[in-house]
Amino acid sequence: MSLPNHFELLATNGTARTGRLTTPHGVVQTPAFMPVGTAGAMKGMHWREVRDAGADIVLGNTYHLMLRPGAERIAALGGLQTFTGWNGPMLTDSGGFQVMSLSDLRKVSEKAVTFRSHIDGAKVELSPERSIEVQRLLGADIAMQMDECVRLPATRDDIERAMRLSLRWAERSKRAFESAPDGNMLFGIVQGGDIPEMRHINARELVDIGFHGYAIGGLAVGEPQAVMLAMIEETAPALPVDRPRYLMGVGTPEDLLEAVARGIDMFDCVLPTRNGRHGMAFTRFGQINLRNARHADDPRPLDEESEWPSARNISRAYLHHLVRSGETLGAMLLSEINVAYYQHLMQGMREAITAGTFETFQEQTRAGWAKGDI
């Protein structure tokens, strides 16, 4: 049974697209970048800064939130938006991916993923049904199916096994989701590793099951960028043109530009906030490492033409000092500067696609990065 469509395609420019996704908590303009608020907070930022930076939607991690403070507790406190104070759209992942990377003593069976909490060692079982129940308790506007992502390189057998398990879990996730409140969405996830044939089979069978939107998973897991881009080219055309496509865990500004050019609408990545905490700034000149001694006496801001005040008004010398001294303010300023840069880049792409000038935008943006830091 096909699910209602909450996505409106507004313009295309080559295979790049811009659109609007309507959720119960607000509208998401695409291409969209979702900053990752892992455990119900955007590390180092107030929600008002996330909003001011231009983010329409943020991601919350089910694995973290179900372990602490707990899904039932968040539901009793009114759901994620009320609990956290972020009152916009939220997407939650299904938890499976983080189990594989964060917990030990984990076991994957047909029924569920069983693991020990990395917080207190408690044994936890996460089935597709429980994952959907948790995401509903959290109040996600967009929930994700539970899947199994294999890291690359992987054998064909492993890739096929995980892809077929993920398809069976897609069925179960959808069945568990069916009775969701109106407007809430469930996205399927395409696996298939770096094997085009597997990607085609998975996309076709996932579309037959029918979802509000489709994620391309199993990428940004150690493969070269060329392989990631090739798999997007194999997968995106096999997905419905009128539904959103979400590339999980991606990526650098370069990744975003290349993936939007190939038809991707949504992204999530920890890079802007994580690199910010480590003293790295994303700018239109490329990445700048504020730990570097060359900034110690530099009175200039990161970017005099930036629309973001902290990037336009704060000297590199001061940012260098904060980072070198381990001042919390350094992590906070660079996190907001980076999230604002990512959102500004997405806004530039949306405007260029609408104007039909995306190719020029790509060339100019790449030239700025290539010029490097002045």
Ligand SMILES: CCNc1nc2cc3[nH]c(NC)nc3cc2c(=O)[nH]1
């Ligand atoms: C919804 C959870 N499932 C799920 N999350 C993912 C998160 C990722 N994050 C990265 N690189 C940072 N690749 C990913 C792939 C998947 C994937 O294939 N599946």
